[in-house]
Structure formats: C-alpha cells, structure tokens
Amino acid sequence: MDLTTTAYGTWSGGRFMHFGETLSEERYKGCIQLAFEAGFRTFVTADVYGNGKADELLGQALSGIDRKDYCLVGMLGHDFHKGQRQGNRGYPRFTDPELRGPEGYADYMKSACEKSLEKCQTDHFDLLMLHNPDEIGYTSESVWSGMADLKSQGLSERLGIAPGPANGFTLDLIHCMEQFGETIDWAMLILNPLEPWPVGLALPACEKHGVDVLTRVVDFGGLFFGDMKEGHEFKPGDHRAYRPEGWVEHGLEKIEKMKSIAERHGLSMVQFAAIWNLSQAPVKSVVPTFIQEASDQAKPIEERIREFAVMPELRLSAEEIEEVKAIGDNTGCMMLKGASKRHSVSERPDEWPMREELFELADRYGLGTEW
Template sequence: MDLTTTAYGTWSGGRFMHFGETLSEERYMECIRTAYEAGFRTFVTSDVYGNGKADELLGEALVGIDRDSYCLVGTLGHDFYQGQRQGNRGYPRFTDPELRGPEGYKAYLRMACEKSLERCRTNHFDLVMLHNPDEAGYTSPAVWEGMNALKEEGLSDRLGIAPGPANGFTLDVIHCLENFGDLIDWAMLILNPLEPWPVGLALPACEKHGVKVLTRVVDFGGLFFGDMKPGHEFKPGDHRAYRPEGWVEHGLEKIEKMKPIAERHGLSMVEFAAIWNLSQKPVECVVPTFIQEAGDDARPIEDRIREFAVMPDVRLSPEEVEEVKAIGDNTGCMMLKGASKRHEVSERPDEWPMREDLLELAGRYGLGEEW
C-alpha cells in the first residue's frame, strides 16, 4: 500500500516531543484509533521516539485492525541501542565512526528495522526512511546498499529519506537523489505556506528523479489550526517557545492575507495549508503535528485530528500557489542545516562544510552559490 494523501505521525500528542500538553499513554493510543476511524490510512513512526515506545504504542493502538487497510512508514537512523545520548543533540546517527564503519551499516539497518517492526506488531513496512542522516547518510554507497537490502529482504516495500531535524539540507538532498535516486521512492520534507523556502528549491529535483514528497510541519507549529492568538503563552519547555520572539503574531498577519484564497475554495486554514502543499508537484502526502494546546479553553486534539483526516478534493491554481508563496516568503530567515560555507569542519551530525560538488550542483539547478 502506498502513502495516502494525509498521514498521522507518532510525534503528535506531546509524549516524545515537547509541545502542548503531554497526553497519557491511553489517550495517545486513543488518538491513533481516532485517526483511523476518521479516515487516516497512513501512519508514520520513528524507532528513536521514546527509544521504541512510539512504535510500541502505535502497534498496540492498531491491534485488531486489518494490516492491509493502512500504510505503515518507519524511520531509522539514530542508534539508541549502542550510542549514548548527547544532551539536546539526541542519540548519534548509526553512521558515527565511533560506533561502526561502513562495513557495519547493513547489519545495523537490518537489526533496527526488524526490532521496529516487532514493536509495531507487523512483518513489513510499506516505506522505511533514512531518518535525520548525517553527511555519510547522504553520500555513502554503503548506507544505501544497506537500505536497499531492507527492500530486497522484504522488510519494506519502498525506501525514502527524511532530512532533519531542522530545516535545510537542500543541496544534500539533491546530491543524494542524483546518486541514489533509483533507490529512493519518497522524501519527507518541511513545507507549508509560511515556509516555502528552502524546500521549494528541492521539489524540481524530486520530480526529476521520480521521488514523491511527504511534507511535514504543514500546520507551522499549530498556527494554521486557528487556535493560537497574538500573545499566546506556551508551557515551560514547549519547544515552540524557542522560536524567534513574535513568530506567532508575524505568522498570523501573513495568514490573514491568505484567507481570501482559502475562502474562495471553502477551506479552513489548516485545509488550505495542506492543499497548498498538495497543489505542488511532486507533493502527494501531508502530515501535520497534532498538539493538545494548554488551557481550559483549548480545543481537544481529537477535534483537530477529525478535521484534518480527509482533505477536500481541490487544488490551487499555479497562480494561487505563487501568490501564497509571495505572501509567506521566508527566504533567508534562518540558518540552514547541512552543507554550509559557515563550517570548516563538521562539529555536529547535522552540519558540515560546503563541498565543491555541491556548489557545482547548485549552479546546474540555478540555485546560486550563497549557501
């Protein structure tokens, strides 16, 4: 089963990422069941969330539901089996040379995939993605030989790449597609009307190589759900509180300018954000972050899930897509992760020095050399 238009991610609900209220295990699983009942037929999980706990809760929540009736997407990449957590950096990638060399990549990926499947109570993923790769993940033939082995051994029907955790990696993704695109079916990228840059620059390359795109953060930190107002107060520890001051107010001002387009098509603003993504090739699936906001007057997370489950069968015109892109233009608003001229050495697993082959690639794709 291939991915459907909407997907539900196990990062929702605040248990494994810090935002809004943290749901109890039972309510967390009930949200997954609510998603299925509302029409979601694609579920995305990651083995590193809760060191396997998200996999377990997803598997338990879907017990009794026909496995052939939903698409299951797994993501692998952080080694929490042998690696030691490195503070807010999280667990090291399995490609960390202190853990293993290229000769060990294939065995690690098989082990991690099999354990994730066991926790999810199934024997195969419909899609397994390389999660938050470091530079080796984008460039190493041994990594993609290991990923391809998962498909050859029947552990996954499709393969993909999921850059992160922050935004960037544009040239790295394009380089990866040029070298391993014949193995890659899907890419999971950050895209929404308030963040058209930089992912929009990679979409033509994805289309060129026949790679479908699943877009995350379509809700822009919950803003498109419509519950957050100017001056919104976040709970202590909510990761959205670390965004630049005024991001809520700035975003709401731009959303106001987009509302006439949404109203023209009879869309709520979160539907509008999703449809804007889906109106661009090769985007074929959208996955938001469902958050139970703090406060007695906050809408139940279950209502948000039901609202998003099935998207209206409409698309924006190319002119409308560009109009929204101009309103939401965020070019240069953040320091990007991945290859960058800022770095002479790689000190973190999500940042590394720019390479000449990437600059040549940027020139061929008309992306300029200021990275």
Template sequence: MNLTRTAYGTWSGGRFMHYGEQLSEEHYMQLMRDSFAKGVRTFVTADVYGVGRADALLGEALKGIPREEYCLVGIVGHDIYEGIRQGSRGYPRFTDPSLRGPDKYYDYLKMATEKSLERCQTSKFDLLMLHNPDSISYTSDKVWDAFTALKTDGLTDRLGIAPGPANGFTLDMIECFERFGDRMDWAMIILNPFEPWPGQHVLGAAAKNNVDILARVVDYGGLFHDDVKPGHKFRDGDHRTHRPGDWIEHGVEKLEKVRPIALKHGLTMLQLACLWTLGNTAVKSVVPTLIQEHGEGARSIESKLDELAALPAQCLSTEEIETIRQIGDNTGCMALKGASQRHEGQEPRADEWPMRPDLLTLATRWSLGTSW
C-alpha cells in the same frame, strides 16, 4: 500500500516531541484509532521517539486492524541501542565512526528495523526511511547498499530519507536524489505556506528522479490550527519556544492575508495549508502535527484530526498557490543545516558540515545560486 494523501505522525499528541499538552497513553492510542476510522490511513513512526515507545503504542493502537488496510512508515537511523544520548542533540547516527565502520552498517540497520517492526506488531514496513542523515548517509554507497538490502530482505516495500530535525540539507538532498534516486521512493521535508524556503528548492530534483515528497510541519508550528494567537503561553520545554520571539505575531498577520482564500473555498486554515502544500510539485502526502494546546479556549485535538480527515479535493488555483507563496515567503530567514559555507574550517557534525565545491556546482546547475 503506498502513502495516502494525509498521514498521522506519532510525534502528534505531545508525548514524544513537546508540542502543547501531553496526552495520556490511552488518549494517544485512541487518537490513532480515530485517525484510521476517519480515513487517515498512513501512520509514520520513528524508533527514536520515546526510545521505541511510540512504535509500541502505535502497534497496540492498530492491533486487530487488517494490515493491508493501512500504510506503515518506519524511520531508523539514530542509534538508540549502542549510542549514548548527547543532550539536546539526541542520539548519535548509526554511521558515527566511534560506533561502527561501513562493514557493520547492514547489521545495524537490519537489527534496528526488525526491532521496530516487532514493536509495531508487524513484519514489514510499506516505507522505511533514513532518519536525519549525516553527510555519510547522504553520500555513501555503503550506506545505500546496506539500506537497499533491507528491501531485498522483505522488511520494506519502499525506501526513503527523512532529513531534519531543522530545515535545510537542500543541496545534500538533491545530490542524494541524483546518486540514489533509483533506489529511493520518498523523501520527507519541511514545507508549508509560511516556510516554502528552502524545501521548495528540492522539489524539481525530486520529481526528475521520481521521488515523492511527504511534507511535515504543514501546520507551521500549530499556527494553521488557528488557536495560537499573540500572547499565547507555551508550557516550559515546548519546542516552539525555540522559534524567534515574534513568530506568532508575524505568522498571524500572514494568516489573515491568506484567510480570504480559505473562506472563498470553504476551507479551514489547516485544510488551506494542506492543499497549498499538496499543490507543489512532487508533494503527494502531508503529515501535520496535531497539537492539544495549553490553556483556556484551546480547540480539542480531535477537532484538528477531523479537519485533516475531511480534507477535500484540490480546489486551489495555480494563481492562488503562487499568491500564498509570495505572502509566506521566508527566504533567508534562518541558518540552514547540512552543507553550508558558514561551516568552513569546522569538523563535520551530525547535522552540519562544510560546503563542497561539487555541491556549489550542483547548485549552479539547478539555478540555486552559489551562496549557501
């Protein structure tokens, strides 16, 4: 089963990524059962979430549902087995030279995939993605030979990449599409009405290389759920406390500018964000984060799932999509991850590395300029 238009991510519900209240395990699993029952039939999980616990809870939640009735997306790449967690940077990538060389890539990927499948209580993913690739995974034939072998082994029907956790990796992704697009079916990027940049710059290359896009953070940190207002108090440790201090105020101001378009079509703000995102070239599926916010007046997380499940057919015009893009334009608002000129002279790290001249040539070819 290929990905459906709407998807549920196991990072929802606050258990494994800190957004809002943390649901109990039973509530967390019930939300996934409700998701299936209401028609959101694609589920995305990563082995690093809860060091396998998200996989296990998803497997338990979907137990008894015929496997052919839902799409299962797995994500591997952080070495949670032999790697040592490095504080806020998380677990190292499996390609870390201190852990293994290229001759062991296949062994690791096969082991990690099989263990994730076992926790999910199934034998095959519909899509398997490389999680937060480093510069090696974006460019190495050895990595992609090993990764492709998993499809040959019958462990997955499709392959893809899931960059992150921050925004960026634009030129790295385009190069990866051009080098390995014949082996790749999907890529997951950050894209929403208020963060069109830089994700929009990979869409043309994705389409040209027949790579479909799964968009995450469609809700823009929960703002499009419409219950985060100026003065909102986040719990300690909430991921969104790392955003600039006035992001809510500026976001709400933009929200009110696009609200008339939502009202015109009878859409909630989350539905507007989803349809805008799906209106972009190559985007075929959206996976917003469902959040139970802290405090009085917060909407139930179930009501947010209801909005996602009831997403109507595309009703936004090309002109409306462009109007929203202009209102939400965030060009240059952050220091991007991946290949960047700001890393000149530095040793490559897992999520940032120096720019290469051939990537700037690629940027010129795609009319993306030479300032990265």
C-alpha cells in the same frame, strides 16, 4: 499500500516531542484509533521516539486492524541501542565513526528495522526512511546499499529519506537523489505556506528523479489550526518556545492575508495549508503535528484530527500557489542545516562544509552560491 494524501505521525500528542500538553498513554492510543476511524490510512513513526515506545504504542493502537488496510511508514537513523544520548543533540546517528564503520551499517540497519517492526506488530513497512542523516548518510554507498538490502529482504516495500531535524539540507538532498535516486521512492520535507523556502528549491529535483514528497510541519507549529493567538504562552519545555520572539504574531499577520483564498474554496486554514502543499508537484502526502494546546479555549486534539481527516480533493491554481508563496516568503530567514560555507570542518552531525560537487550542483540547478 502506498502513502495516502493525509498521514498521522506518532510525534503528535506531546509524548515524544514536546508540543502543548502531554497526552496520557490511553488517550494517545485513542487518538491513533480515532485517526483511522476518521479516515487516515497512513501512519508515520520513528524507532528513536521514546526509544521504541512510539512504535510500541502505535502497534497496540492498530493491533485490531487488518494490516492490508493501512500504510505504515517507519524511520531509522539514530542509534539509541549502543549510542549514548548527547543532551539536546539526542542520540548519535548509526553512522557515527565512534560506533561503527561502513562494514557495520547493513547489519545495524537490519537489526534496527526488525526491532522496530516487532514493536509495531508487523513484518514489513510500506515505506522505510533514513531518519535525520548526517553527511555520511547522504553520501555513503554502504548506507544506501544497506537500505536496498532491507527492501530486497521484504522488510520494506519502499525506501526514502527524511532530512532534519531542522530545515535545510537542500543541496545534500539533491546530490543524494542524483547518486542513489533509483533506491529512493519518497522524501519527507518541511513545507507549508509560511515556509516555502528552502524546500521549494528542491521540489523540481524531486520531480525530476521521481521522488514523491511527504510534507511535515504543514500546520507551522500549530498556527494554522487556529488555537494560538497573539501573546500565546507556551508551557515550559515546549519546543516552540525556542523560536524567535514574535513568530506567532508575525505568522498570524501573514495567515490573515491568505484567508480570502481559503474562504474562496470553503477551506479551514489548516485544510488550506495542506491543499497548498498538495497542489505542488511532487507533493503527494501531508502529515501535521496534532497538538493539545495548553489553553482552556483550545479545541480538543480529537476535534483537530477529525477536521484534518476530511480533506477535499481540490487543488489550487498555479497563480494561487504563487500568490501564497509571495505572502509567506521566508527566504533567508534562518541559518540552514547541512552543507554550508560557514564550516571548514564537520563539527556536528547536522552541519558540515560545502564540497565542490555541491557548488557545481547549485550552479546547475540555478540555486545560487550563498550557502
């Protein structure tokens, strides 16, 4: 099964990424089961979430469902088997030279994939993505030949790339598709009406190379679900508390300007955000973060899951897409990850210096020189 237009991610529910309340294990699995009952047919997980626990709970939740009736998307990239956690930076990528060289990539990926599949209680992924790659992941022939081996061995029907964890990587992604495009079927990218930049710059290249796009953070940190109001207080440790001060109020002001378009089509605001994404080639699937907000007035997460599952088939016009993009324009609002002129050496696994071929690529795609 290929990906469906709506997908459910195992980072929802606060157990493995800290957004809102942390669901109990049983309620967490119940939400996955509810998602299937409500109409979701694509489920996305990553082996590093909970060091395999997310895979395990997903496998338990879907264990009574025929494997042919859902699409399973997996991700691998962080070595939590041999690597040591590095504080807030998480586990190192498996391509970290301190862990192994290129000759060990294929064996690691096969082992990690098989362990993830075992926890998910299945023998194959419908799509397996390289998760949060470092510079080596974007550029290494050994990495992508190892990914291709997993497909040829029947461990995954399709292959993809999931840049992150923060926003950026535009030039790196396009260069990777130019180098290994025959291997890459899907990319998972951050896109929503309040964050049209920088992913909008990469969409034409994805379409050119035949790479379908799964968009995450379509809800913009939960703002499009409507539970968050001005002055929203986040629980200690909530990832969203580290965003710039005033982001909730600023986002709500922009959402208010978009409401007439959503109402014109009879859409809730989170449906509107998803439809805006899906109206752009080559976006084919959207995956939100379902959050149980820490507020007595917040709707139950289960209600949010049901709401998102009922997604109309309509698409916005080119004029409406541009109108929304203008309202939500966030160009230059953040320091982007990936290749940048800010760096002369690679200091972190998500930031590295620009290379000459990336300058050439930026010029060829008309993406400017301010990287």
